[in-house]
Amino acid sequence: MPELPEVETVLRGLIPHIQDQTIEDVIIRRPDLRWPIPLDLRERLVGHSFGHFQRRAKYMLLGLRHAPLTLIWHLGMSGRVKVVSATEPYSYAPHDHVIFVFEGGARIIFHDPRRFGSLHLTDQSPDEHPLLTHLGVEPLAADFNADYLYALCARSSVDLKSRIMDQRVVVGVGNIYASEALFRARLHPARSAHTLTLEEAGLLVGAIKDVLLAAIHSGGSSLRDHAQVSGEMGYFQHQFAVYDREGLLCGHCQAMPICRIVQKGRSTFYCPTCQEV
């Protein structure tokens, strides 16, 4: 699933359910996710509670309140989080891999059919974890700006879409929002990154921030409705301008159907009129 807005929304939705709630049990039904789940996960978490919550790229970082230990949680491509209240009957579904049981009986269930998700523990600053050390800037932070993106595009030989999806440049821009942001900025996804002007870099930075913020906002509202129904958090309906709209009329120019091309083995969607090369 999850691109940055979904991860942000899931994390925010999780906080009121688990903050400062004592962890009574951690049930691992399948340890072989993207990487093996730490063998000592249960023994290191039980009796503690999560007190600090942070997102870095598409990782959720859950810090223990009274111990220097952080759970590093990635939802992969198909990960979902289910919140089950203490009174709610629940029988395990296929792909319910890890269950956190809290004081009083509430449960948080990590459900991930494709098992590209992961759980790690670190007793250092999470930024020093090997998975996080080489990450670029956060797209919503002030240091992701026109000057920065211009500089990182100027000396690159790849196409624009690949550049903004490169986690060493900026994190959290996945396949959906890469297409959406380039459309908003009216930039062709296949253009060479080094042809980007400073002005265009500014437009693209603004488009990335706008599209991510809009999705976070819509995810936040979906979460309230959706959580009431099923307790699941993960996938939300967004209104996409180009993503997965091949052949449909562009909503901006009303003249051309949206095109699909493949870049680095992944689908890209754009309007050939609005996004000239």
Add this chain to the structure above:
DNA sequence: CTGTTCTCCTGTGGGC
């Protein structure tokens, strides 16, 4: 260093 391709895994939807 850079950039590309391969890989993990399961589910789903379209075409025949």
Add this chain to the structure above:
DNA sequence: TGCCCACAGGAGAACA
């Protein structure tokens, strides 16, 4: 209906 293939929102590993 059933079968097969392409493809799916990520990203590290391996390689040129």
